Amino acid sequence: MPHYRYRCNSKVCANEWLEFQAMKDSLIEECPxxxxxxxxxxxxxxxxxVYKGTGFYCTDNPKKEAGHGSKKK
Numbered sequence: 001m002p003h004y005r006y007r008c009n010s011k012v013c014a015n016e017w018l019e020f021q022a023m024k025d026s027l028i029e030e031c032p033x034x035x036x037x038x039x040x041x042x043x044x045x046x047x048x049x050v051y052k053g054t055g056f057y058c059t060d061n062p063k064k065e066a067g068h069g070s071k072k073k
Contacts, residue, residue: 005044010036 002023008015008031015033031039 005042007040007042008034008036009038009040010034016042 003018003020005018006028013034
């Protein structure tokens with residue numbers, strides 16, 4: 001589920017927060033801190049690739065050397 005960054009435009013509050021929402025969910029229209037209706041969803045850079053688990057290094061799957069386990073003709 002993507003996360004979106006919101007900012008309260010109230011000069012008193014200026015709160016920023018992250019909200020995890022489905023893409024089909026409607027925009028948040030009220031600041032959870034001060035209750036102001038002047039809220040903006042900020043444009044994000046998107047998410048990067050997250051690698052989980054073991055691997056993803058050049059040494060994990062080394063190339064087989066010629067002559068190692070194979071017959072030369």
